[in-house]
Amino acid sequence: MKVGFLGPKATFTDIAVREMFPEEKAVPYLTIPDCFDALIEDEIDMAVVPLENALEGSVNITLDYLVHEVDIPIIGEVTCPIRQHLMVHPMNKDKWKEIGVVYSHSHALAQCHKFLHKELKGTPSEKTTSTAAAAQFVKESPDIIAGAIANELAATEYGLEIVQKDIHDVSYNHTRFIVLSKKKVRLHEEKSTYKGFKTTVMITLPSDRAGALHQVLSAFAWRKLNLSKIESRPMKTGLGNYFFIIDVDMKQDEVLIPGVVAELEALDCQVKILGSYPYFQIGSEKSRVQHL
């Protein structure tokens, strides 16, 4: 099977893909819409895209596609720690203090602000479209003493030397990636990275019934269904019109979730299940899902 992902090779999304689908053919796409389009047109069997970062919040373009553009279920989720390293061309590995310019994605540069300020003060930085693109550029430019900020996979893929490890300012940064597919693909729940099952529900409230959101949450609360996320998004029909995306910390069943859906529809809400899927977590950091 073919797995499309937000590329190029050796992005953090690629790390998620290699963890989940080590045997499948991975196909990089340059943008998130390109991934979705390839999935819609059956160029690929699955797509892996970022959904939420612990520091930056939701990836709006992914949410917008899920809600407005595609009708393809989420079949899995992977959380990946975001660890950034400083790397140089092997020819320059003893000269990293003399780096003349640092290349990386704007988010990665921001995430390593303190390190850059302390260790490479005054060194200019240049933004690239991804951390992997920065690594690729540095590999192709051995004649200038340039550094790239990227992940370990990028150092391996592009043959760079990591000269400073874990230079990101905040240690708890993670990104959640989702897997989408039209097909019923079985993900490997026996893996050690498997953490549980969740169900993602999109709910549109009836127009202007005060207290409707409280009623919605009541339908989950009295059944003791734990929510691990709620997010409001504008409906694109004007300010003050929102829909909600709610993650329920359980697998879709035959009784409780259908009961919630029936009750919410009776309250004039529109309800759509975006997927019920296993979630996985890469890395040994302590995992914690806060229940709302």
Next chain:
Amino acid sequence: MKVGFLGPKATFTDIAVREMFPEEKAVPYLTIPDCFDALIEDEIDMAVVPLENALEGSVNITLDYLVHEVDIPIIGEVTCPIRQHLMVHPMNKDKWKEIGVVYSHSHALAQCHKFLHKELKGTPSEKTTSTAAAAQFVKESPDIIAGAIANELAATEYGLEIVQKDIHDVSYNHTRFIVLSKKKVRLHEEKSTYKGFKTTVMITLPSDRAGALHQVLSAFAWRKLNLSKIESRPMKTGLGNYFFIIDVDMKQDEVLIPGVVAELEALDCQVKILGSYPYFQIGSEKSRVQHL
């Protein structure tokens, strides 16, 4: 008094400033953090920045500053319709069909995608840092037949000719701007644009008590306090840790809102009132606040 705003001159923020503070000295800043910093350092008395757009959602950088960086109350809100026009240098006003390149902010180009596809198919576009910057560039380049997509104020300010009005694809696009100040500034509630009062509350849930969000909403619901917005944001302490920003559709009082705060604190929530302030709406479009 000095009012800092997200500039340059003739941005949509500038339109909001002119509506709210026609008599005050307006000072443009190039970025939202620059506006906040100027306010913190008392270079300006008030700051006006965008908070939320009906199509794009919340402006993350504004929310982040409000929550993590500053302790300055919101004292007012203005909602402004987003109307985009195609404008050219007056020398080229009869040649707009021959435009060789269209300049604008990436959001504005996206908002006029259908128009550009239909009327100027194949014409390349160039992104600028704001719609106003596009207008300024076109004014300074009469020798090339270039178009700018910007608002009416930009056409007036930079002396351009509007050749196609209201070219945005979706008619209901609006942006909410907030006014921040350390001072007790009285806004003009007698104006026809005045629509009412709201109170914005930030709530952090106790860690991992399932159903806490439902309890929070109950504290508002049994008092029949109407909510017009709820937004969850990551806490920057890891995925799955969220705080909530809630808009209550009333002025802060001595009984009901203090009662909510006391109850929520008793439930181990952290509560901070970001402001209680009048809101205003520019433009004649029908105004509607959906209650949640």
